[in-house]
Amino acid sequence: MYTDNFYENLNKSIELNQAYKYYTSYRNNITEVIINTITEKKLKSITIIGAGNLMDIDYRRIYEMNDIKITVTDIDAEAIDRGIKFYELEESKINKVVFNYLGVESNFIETLKIKLDNPIISEEEAIILIKDYFKSIKNRIITTTYNDNIGYKSELVVVCPIYTQLLYQELQHKLKESNNYHYIKDLILQEMIYIIDMFNQRIVKMISKGKYIFVLSDIIEKSITKKSKEHTIIFKKEEIEEEISTYEKTYGVGLGSYGLINIEEYTKVIQDYYYQWNFDSNRSFLVKGLLLMK
Numbered sequence: 001m002y003t004d005n006f007y008e009n010l011n012k013s014i015e016l017n018q019a020y021k022y023y024t025s026y027r028n029n030i031t032e033v034i035i036n037t038i039t040e041k042k043l044k045s046i047t048i049i050g051a052g053n054l055m056d057i058d059y060r061r062i063y064e065m066n067d068i069k070i071t072v073t074d075i076d077a078e079a080i081d082r083g084i085k086f087y088e089l090e091e092s093k094i095n096k097v098v099f100n101y102l103g104v105e106s107n108f109i110e111t112l113k114i115k116l117d118n119p120i121i122s123e124e125e126a127i128i129l130i131k132d133y134f135k136s137i138k139n140r141i142i143t144t145t146y147n148d149n150i151g152y153k154s155e156l157v158v159v160c161p162i163y164t165q166l167l168y169q170e171l172q173h174k175l176k177e178s179n180n181y182h183y184i185k186d187l188i189l190q191e192m193i194y195i196i197d198m199f200n201q202r203i204v205k206m207i208s209k210g211k212y213i214f215v216l217s218d219i220i221e222k223s224i225t226k227k228s229k230e231h232t233i234i235f236k237k238e239e240i241e242e243e244i245s246t247y248e249k250t251y252g253v254g255l256g257s258y259g260l261i262n263i264e265e266y267t268k269v270i271q272d273y274y275y276q277w278n279f280d281s282n283r284s285f286l287v288k289g290l291l292l293m294k
């Protein structure tokens with residue numbers, strides 16, 4: 001089975017007992033929305049996209065609900081296994097599906113890096129390399145249908161925070177030392193807009209009309225101060241929206257916000273939520289959640 005080392009290493013770097021502790025209020029709030037949605041709408045199946053180490057949903061509580069089919073998906077099989085073991089879930093009762101949402105067997109970043117590192121290539125040549133790279137990725141995604149991998153249509157799809165990570169983080173990590181990175185960094189961001197749109201369209205296709213998507217996305221990274229440790233949750237919606245708007249005026253709309261704006265175009269918003277995701281002792285993310293109906 002093909003796995004990608006970048007995401008494997010990232011997921012492996014997280015110590016589960018610590019993460020479980022830090023994520024507690026974030027996980028409980030998200031789990032509450034999921035359980036309420038399943039109960040109120042009488043849903044029978046849930047699929048989780050970007051499930052990773054299974055730390056941001058309380059899988060034990062979902063698992064203990066009656067008559068619910070659970071599918072977890074990610075590129076990283078080992079992370080899912082770690083999560084299943086952590087919650088002591090019976091493996092045969094969880095449908096585990098490992099696939100790359102971008103439909104690529106190999107994402108050619110190493111080859112791209114070697115070409116970009118050539119000190120004699122011009123700005124124009126560097127730009128052509130990136131455009132060709134994204135063209136090949138798009139050609140692969142186009143032929144990918146998520147339900148073909150999963151095997152059935154779910155009634156609720158939960159998308160864990162992934163827009164800021166999907167391909168972009170890996171490209172940035174692996175190419176930022178390249179001689180020509182300054183020529184291509186804006187182009188990579190622009191190209192990510194199309195990738196996220198293609199990803200979202202595939203998520204929406206996973207469900208039937210009238211069914212639900214709960215999408216989570218990290219919008220702003222923050223450092224944890226003594227004050228924010230004491231007041232873990234900031235739940236004044238107007239204040240949060242003001243903070244996001246000020247941030248976006250300075251830095252522009254990030255991929256995390258863009259992913260949500262884009263998926264709204266294909267669905268109807270039922271409810272929005274804000275969470276503080278304490279990632280470790282120093283960092284936290286402001287996460288926005290949208291409960292959507294197709």
Ligand SMILES: C[S@@+](CC[C@H](N)C(=O)[O-])C[C@H]1O[C@@H](n2cnc3c(N)ncnc32)[C@H](O)[C@@H]1O
Nearest residue numbers: 007050051052053054055056074075100101160
């Ligand atoms: C920020 S994590 C979400 C946290 C995760 N739910 C947890 O509890 O550990 C995003 C997840 O997306 C997965 N991912 C990133 N790119 C992917 C891709 N192209 N295909 C499938 N999964 C991908 C990563 O492996 C990672 O587990």
